[in-house]
Amino acid sequence: MRLRGRLATTTAGLVVSLAMAAGLSGCMTVHGEEAVVPAATQDEAEAALEHYVDVNNEAKRDYDAEQNDEIEAGPLGAIDEAGLTARAAEQPNGDPDFEPLELTDTQFHIPQQAGWPKFFVADTKPRGYQNRWLMVFTRNSIDEDWRVSYLATLPAERVPEFAQDDDGYLEDIPLGGRAGSDLAVAPDEVGAAYADYLQGGEGRFSEGRFTTEVLDEREEANSSPAYQVQFQDAPAEEEDYAPVAMRTGDGGALVFFTMHHDERQTLAPGQHFNLNAQVEALLEGTPTQSLTLHRLAVETATVAEGDGPVDILSEVAGLITAEGE
Structure with missing residues (x-):
């Protein structure tokens, strides 16, 4: 019932x-x-x-x-x-x-x-x-x-x-054309700008949980001799994942957009993966040397008018698939 x-x-x-x-x-x-x-x-x-x-x-x-x-x-x-x-x-x-x-x-x-x-x-x-x-x-x-x-x-x-x-x-702010051209970053370009930031640490993004702290966590992830981690970030280009944007009272915008965050873990000789049940349920292949985690993330950001900052306010992320080699 x-x-x-x-x-x-x-x-x-x-x-x-x-x-x-x-x-x-x-x-x-x-x-x-x-x-x-x-x-x-x-x-x-x-x-x-x-x-x-x-x-x-x-x-x-x-x-x-x-x-x-x-x-x-x-x-x-x-x-x-x-x-x-x-x-x-x-x-x-x-x-x-x-x-x-x-x-x-x-x-x-x-x-x-x-x-x-x-x-x-x-x-x-x-x-x-x-x-x-x-x-x-x-x-x-x-x-x-x-x-x-x-x-x-x-x-x-x-x-x-x-x-x-x-x-x-x-x-609302329609995507494309001149809509949002007065913003620090156009709504349909925020994802690409965020990917560039995560890969290089440069851009208009404010310090915080989803920016500087992520970069620190990634650096720490590669501090162990037991494994090496490679990160790859890209804005989602699928039609069903198109951004949604709306104007805020201060003249800026609130933008919802989608990111692909991939993480490839490669083990040192003699090491073994310890997988949890949820990763195993989404896993293809056997991870003897490397494990690639494909995550999808719903990101929400405020984008300032003019030359101001982009502030990532929220992230809802989850593992979509995993591949073992």
Whole structure:
């Protein structure tokens, strides 16, 4: 029987009223391919989030990757699919200690957009968690269900203020063209800039957990004579992993983007790998000399206007596959 998660919502300052939606109906196409229209109504956004909670509480409890595909897509879907598959191999009867997800104090940030894909953001607080969640719901056509592609976990004080257009809707930043040209880094180039930073240590990125600390950890990883570690980073180029960007109140942007982080471990003679169950579940080949870990990461960053910094706020990462040689 379906577990029904509880969902409490509050209206945001950019509520999509039914009256406004009706007022726009005379100038919109049926499927929204051409007209600039709200990506969703308030009711649709609330229903999508409630559906997410319901299915999430079944899929995560049972470690059911196929069911999780109903509510997640893009990079977050790929991360959780691999994670659930690995956990199911270790615990085929599901999670005996599972606690249902409950969301409170939810605000929706909905842009006006033309064409597809479309998105909206749910800013919410999971009960029992300290951080807030920013959940990016996306869909590629009117026939698709809303699914979550990006997730950021942030302390409340680090959630940026979102800019609104003249009608009170979230101001999104379309990719390509001149959109975002006033920013320190264009939204669709943040991933490449971050990869360059991780490989060379140079760029516009602020010091912090996902920048300078990562470089320090990688240097320390190669301090042991027992093995050598090589790191490779690249922005995801898959269409389903396209960045999502929106304007913040200070004139900058909040950008969700996807990275591939690969790690190749090569052992010194006489050494052996000690693998955990989740790595073994995703492993191809036998790691006698080397092990390559392929990780996917959902990154969230603020990008300043002009010549300011890029600040990585959140990372949600997971092992996707592993290869042994």
